[in-house]
Amino acid sequence: MTLKLSDLPEVSFTEKDINQILNDMISGYEQAYFEQTGQRKILRPGDPIRIFLYSQALREMQLRIMIEDAAKQNLLKYSRGDNLEGLAAFSRTERFQSAPSKVKMKFNLSMPRSTNEIINAGTRSSPGGEIYFIPTDDVIVPAGATEVEFTTECTQAGTIGNGFLPGQINILVDPLPWIESVENVEESQGGVDVESDESFSNRIHLAPEGFSSAGPTGAYEYFARQFSPLIQDILITSPNAGVVDIRVLLNNGELPSTTFLEDLDKHLSAKDKRPLTDNVQVGAPNTVTYDLDVIYYIRSSDADKEEEMKAKIESAIDDYVTWQRSKIGRDVNPSELMAQIVLAGGKRAEIPSPLFTVINDDEIAIVGIKTITYGGLE
Structure with a gap:
């Protein structure tokens, strides 16, 4: 198992405790004074020289902090x-x-055409506002077709184009007289901002796994994470000889779209990544649905901030829902839910559902019916 960066021990290059630095300076001054004069001198609190040394100790501490930070920049952690x-x-x-994010669009024709038609690259579809999705290449619509599906990408890079549900991108900004309607057939996905230092560090840590073509689990994980920083969790197994099954989960427990999985499959199947004999299968984890039923109570002593406490607790419950689905194979654990509620300031909670449930290695638990009830002050 690959050691995580967070598991590495903490290191320190300098002493940064202000009291220790000051004591060392005082001791050094007293020793130097004795060596030069033959007399013992004690710098007591309030001594002008001691006050001066304290000011220098502060400067020394700041310098050491800067040296410490500069030295640590040589370490990946x-x-x-x-x-x-x-x-x-x-x-x-x-x-x-x-x-930019990508999404598969469906253009519905008003009637079949007698000859091939072309949807030009750059033809804009929109969910409204200033967000547009375009095909990057010309799309040929065969004669006789009543609809055509193709992949588009957002004109703006970043996460701004993510999260539009099927049917929400339904405005054809650049009209075509023979197109009756447009709609996205999947959720838009894949848009990312510049990669964070944390994500980048973890990929650098995995990089040695990719020095040879994929084969070991770590190598496939490295190449998968090389595809997109949106990938939060990966499960890699070999259910049969020669078969590599890769399940991916995106940030905040989001399931990957068909387009995302197709692009990832192409990325992992490249000749410089996949051994010739490997049959790579890419998919999303299987889902298990659980119902959430919570009754929570707040202390009477918090009555003056009741609404604030309710908001914090219900936000904590939402955080639990995200936590529960953010890792493949994570058991449904109501104890975590109780801990989140208490940490948010709740007095206690009754949790009829969910019960503790073991989740298979290739599954994630997703909330179904969610019922949150405020039980009042106690």
Whole structure:
């Protein structure tokens, strides 16, 4: 199992305790004074020289903090920004830049055409506002077709184009007289901002796994994470000889779309990544649905901030729902829900559902019916 960066021990290059620095300065001054004069001198509190040394100790502490930070920039666990880019060069790993989201669109024709038609690259569809999705290449509509599906991408890079549910992108901004309606057939996905230092560090840490073509679990994980920083969790198994089954889960427990999985499959099946004999299968984890039924109570002593406490507790319950679905194979655990409620300031809670449920290694638990009831003050 690959050691995580967070598991590495903490390191320190300098002493930064202000009291220790001051004591060392005072001791050094008293010893130097004795060596020069032959007399013992004690710097007591209030002594002008001691006050001066204290001011110098503060400057020394600030300098040591800067030296400590500069030294740590040579270590992957602590490095950030441009320093992290420098460390990445050793493994030829590049930071992900912002990229647009993609979505599969369906254009419905008003009637079949007698000849092939073309939907030009750059034809805009929109959910409204200033967000547009376009095909990057011309799309040929065969004669006799009543509809055509193709992949489009957002004109703006980043996460702004993510999360539009099927049917929400339904405005054809650049009208075509023979197109009756348009709609997206899946949720828009894949848009990312510039990769964070944390994600970049973890990929650099995995980079040695990719020095040879995929085969070991770590190598397939490295190449999968090389595809997109949206990937939060990966399960890699071999259910049969020669078969590599890869299940991916995106940030905040979001399931990958068909387009995302198709692009990932192409990425992992490239000749420089997949051994010739491997049959790579890419998919989303299987889902298990649970119902959530919670009754929570607040202390009477918090009555003056009752509404604030209710908001915090219900936000904590939502955080639990996200936590529960954010890792493949995570058991349904109501104890975690209780802990979240108490940490948010709740007095207690009754949780009729869910009960503790074991989840298979290739599954994630997704909430179904969610019922949250405020039981009042106690």
